[in-house]
Amino acid sequence: MTATTRIAHGMGLQPVQADWPALTQEDVEQVLGHYPALGSVGPVQWHSPRPFSAAARVATAHGTVFVKRHHRSVRQPAWLLEEHRFLQHLAQRGAPVVSALADHTGASVLALGEWTYEVLPLAEGQDLYRDALSWTPFLELPHAHAAGVALARLHRAAEGYAAPDRQTPVLVSNLRLLGSDTPVQAIEQALARQSALGQYLADKDWRHALRELYLPHHRALQPLLARQPALWTHNDWHASNLLWSGIGATAEVQSILDFGLSDRTFALFDLTTALERNCIPWLELDNGGLASADLDAVDALLAGYHSQRPLTQADLLTLKALLPLVHVDFALNEIDYFQGIVGTQADADIAYHNFFIGHGRWFAGSEGIRLLGHLDRLARTR
DSSP: OOOOOOEEOOSSSSOEEOSSOOOOHHHHHHHHTTOGGGOSEEEEEEEOOOSSSEEEEEEETTOOEEEEEEETTTOOHHHHHHHHHHHHHHHHTTOSOOOOOOOTTSOSOEEETTEEEEEEEOOSSBOTTTTOOTTOOOSSHHHHHHHHHHHHHHHHHHTTOOOOSOOOOSSOOOOTTTTSSSHHHHHHHHHHHOHHHHHHHTTSOHHHHIIIIIHHHHHHHHHHHTTOOEEEEOSOOOGGGEEESSSSTTOOEEEEOOOTTOEEEEHHHHHHHHHHHHSSOGGGGGGTOOOOOOHHHHHHHHHHHHHHSOOOHHHHHHHHHHTTTTTHHHHHHHHHHHHHTSOOHHHHHHIIIIIIIHHHHHHHSHHHHHHHHHHHHHHHTO
8 A cells, every 4th residue: 555644633733644644545446346335436535634543535426435444453343343333323313423334245344454444424514623623622602512412412322222341452432440449550450461551651650640640539539430320422522523503603513423432431421521622722731821621611511411411419529520530541542552553652752741641730730620619619509
């Protein structure tokens, strides 16, 4: 395969060279040859800037499709099928998602050499946030409310899906480590299984950081976790993963994209992730800013969710305790990916210092305390 330079979103404000080569015209024609119902293949129209895979929008005789390619170290066919089965359940329950197309054998996953492919129809709606980086805010405050409504409805659709925890070992989001009664020991056991992560953390004082930044919140969270019913969740609820019914402030969520980080967690984990991804402008920290949380967006998102799935005082206190912790498992997952799979220590350093450590320090500072205090006041007045 001919390697083509592709620019992707990195972990900061500046675009970076993608981890994986871009899909070429030859690539997509080879893949779509396994989908004869689509007919003739036209040109590649657009390359996605998302960093963990290569994806492109491609014209065919029977409509435009989205071709997505994963390296098998990231998504083996069986791992990707876990995601597809969840999407099929959601679609059957009326959720606004798209399911992967079947190839000529009836399979929704195609394995070719070192790659795993999926082909999806285009979802309906306006892609208002197509070029938005993660951790960038809503364009309109009503979008936050609409996103909360859509997330609650997705959780209703997810109910009844009884698949076990995802077996995918890399680039999924969950609370397996920080949800443990003994998170230090849980991470130590993970390091024994994940050699690249173990090698990276060998000379880092991560235990001190965990005890200082996270264990106080963990102690508050632990008695609340037992009340959380398990639920398969999206786990990457950012405005850029939503398509919208229009271009203005009154737009509603029309389609939900990118379930790549989905796993069996619980509803409040997903809602907390939505707050963390959309309401705190983390990238301002790269330029020495305060990254002041948008409390109005917090209120709007929670109000939207509450209108569909009422939130109790205990729920809001759970959000408060979980918010400083919700990123930790995925931060370690990213370190493992960057260090062990793509071999970019510079990105592993960013994931460790800026994400794993930096976000924890923010919650210990004035802006984090302001946000947590706001959630506490919301809970106490519920």
